[in-house]
Amino acid sequence: MTSAKPNPIPARMKGVNRAEICDVNFQEFVRDWNGHADARPSPDEAILDGSALDARGFRELFESQLISRHLDLMARVLRVQNKVFYTIGSSGHEGNAMVARLTRHTDPAFLHYRSGGFMAERFRKLPGMDPIMDSALSFAASKDDPASGGRHKVWGSKPLWVLPQTSTIASHLPKAFGTAVAIEQGRRIGCQLPIPDDSIAICSFGDASSNHATAQTAFNAAAWTAYQKLPAPVLFVCEDNGIGISVKTPTDWVARNFRDRADLDYFFADGLDLATGYGQVQAAVEHCRRTRRPTFLHLRTTRIMGHAGTDFEIEWRSIEELCAVEASDPLLRSAQIALESGLMSKDEILALYEQTRGKCFAAAEDADRRPRLTSLEDVMAPLAPYTPPAVQAEASRADYQDKRITAFGGEARLPEKQAPRHLAIHINNALHDLFCKYPEALLFGEDVAQKGGVYTVTKGLHKAFGNRRVFNTLLDETIILGLAQGYANMGMLPVPEIQYLAYLHNAIDQIRGEAASLQFFSNDQYRNPMVVRIAGLGYQRGFGGHFHNDNSLTALRDIPGLVVGCPSRGDDAAMMLRTLAALAKVDGRVCAFLEPIALYMTKDLYEAGDGGWLTEYPAPNQALVVGEERVYNPDAGDCVIFSFGNGIPMSLRAARAIEARQGWKVRVVDLRWLVPLNEAAIARHAGECKRILVVDEGRHSAGVGEGVITAVTEAGHGAKPLKRVVGADTFTPLAGAAFLVIPSDDEIIAAADALAAKP
């Protein structure tokens, strides 16, 4: 008896360069094929018996697959020559081209980095576009890259509605869900959508990514929505290749995890076989478009050529396993279909293969000769557009008087005609105004609707503007911010609320990595303007602990392009809100409005009953200038106190005491705009005053105060007597102990004493 031995693996197959091996495999497979070929089908005939795909469709999909493959092969070769700067490829995933074929170019798409086949196929939807050259320019980080202008290798296109993604896995799912919801909501609030009303949002991702919290929350939110019979036409496409970098997904895990989820409708499609998979993908797409329900398309793929060019799989996987994976290459199956159906001869396939290779290399060489980004100015150009005159004009535009009169219940009840009020009331009034001014504005978050927010700041808005514009979300900050991006993508003005600053942090990537980066990575072709309201900072009496008194805004300070405003009084808040909304509308900016909770109800400044912190409501044509500080006692020059938020009333009280103790005249500067800091203004005040105090209610490390002192020092005023009064590097404890960790009036006065003691 002879025992069956596995065929030995030929030496050629044991090479390190798996791209080269897959390349040769394809050619050998075609050359060695000796099956039966049917008579050539006509273009409208099914490519194989029983297939939903016709011959014309197959031929085009096959071409898209080959484009995607050769872009990968080209990248592997030219990376080592420094002509290409990205090698994460789509090889093994090319079947995702079917999803593109079966959807429209106006269905917004948020793509996995392996969705090259999808991209190549979507290019067919508009005449005159060149998938190879456009992609090559992105691979080469060329300034001419139509997607990102050379800032990253992204799948992106303005005309094709592919919004470029970062490579943080799963981070795009919440905004894809948000976009799906926005497609429906836009119509309901009478907002003209930039795409057809029956569009769906598409979002692709890997199997490992499907486990990520950010992905899971998007699935959950979609199901939560569908459960309530609300439409959420999002097509989640899980490109399941069974592995994430080097970690295998347990066999059948994706099916097991998603097949039976309530209100997330599961479809499977074989992405390795166009003839079989096409009808399966079609069923999923049609279901999503028709039912407007969240749909999970489990697309079988494989991963060949490793995670990226730097992943030498041969070092950590057995050669047998590697060869088995490579044998499942969907391009081999496509070649087989082309041959068996009689659609193409071996020579035709090989010629198409080489011709596509030639085009990819030629495009890459051409791209390499194009200019790259060579100046910092160029790099940053789309990051934070700012057109001051237009923003100012928009901020002070007050052509909605009739609507406000209705909203406030009559001319006599307009807020500017009322007695001075405190911060919470003015924010509430300003939000009413904002909603009159922008019919496309939406306010949403936790408890913001009927209850009017935990501090009643949004009270009355739900009643005045209705469910469709003011609504509670499910309890998830990531989704709140994902929704915001979706609404913005569809042309609305989202005003999401984060209930407490402490709860921003679990979701901050939605601002840091996603919203704030869209203009950058799309070369300002896509914008997701929004005004995120965040209640925060410390000093609350009788309510508290860390989570309601988080005083660290460091996480917001270094987000490129973000604008953070923090009003300390009601009139500033109203005018700041108008400016932030204008900045969002005019320049597409992502803005944060940090509301100091402890000042919401503050009425007095120096002593009980003085009403010193009440302000008049500014008429709707008044707005702040971005970056402009408020100066108290501008002629004083003995000492300047820089501060913001709660620090302002404290500093004003302390200034009075300091004037009495030291005989100084004290200037107090409310920075108001915390990101970016107005360094020129800080330098000017520091230059005009003899001594400098910085009052920062944030933490000792990495707080706003550090930025102020840096600006002072860099402007050459570092030698002046200077002191910082700042919170401690600790979490905030409960009850009265909270006041031990944050600055107080007395500490400011003591700091001035210390300055006075300096020569």
Ligand SMILES: Cc1ncc(C[n+]2csc(CCOP(=O)(O)OP(=O)(O)O)c2C)c(N)n1
């Ligand atoms: C939030 C986050 N964590 C980690 C990574 C690093 N990373 C990049 S791709 C990847 C694996 C993803 O696997 P899968 O979702 O299956 O996609 P595939 O690459 O297999 O197509 C990891 C861990 C990342 N990009 N983002």
Ligand SMILES: [Mg+2]
């Ligand atoms: Mg995977």
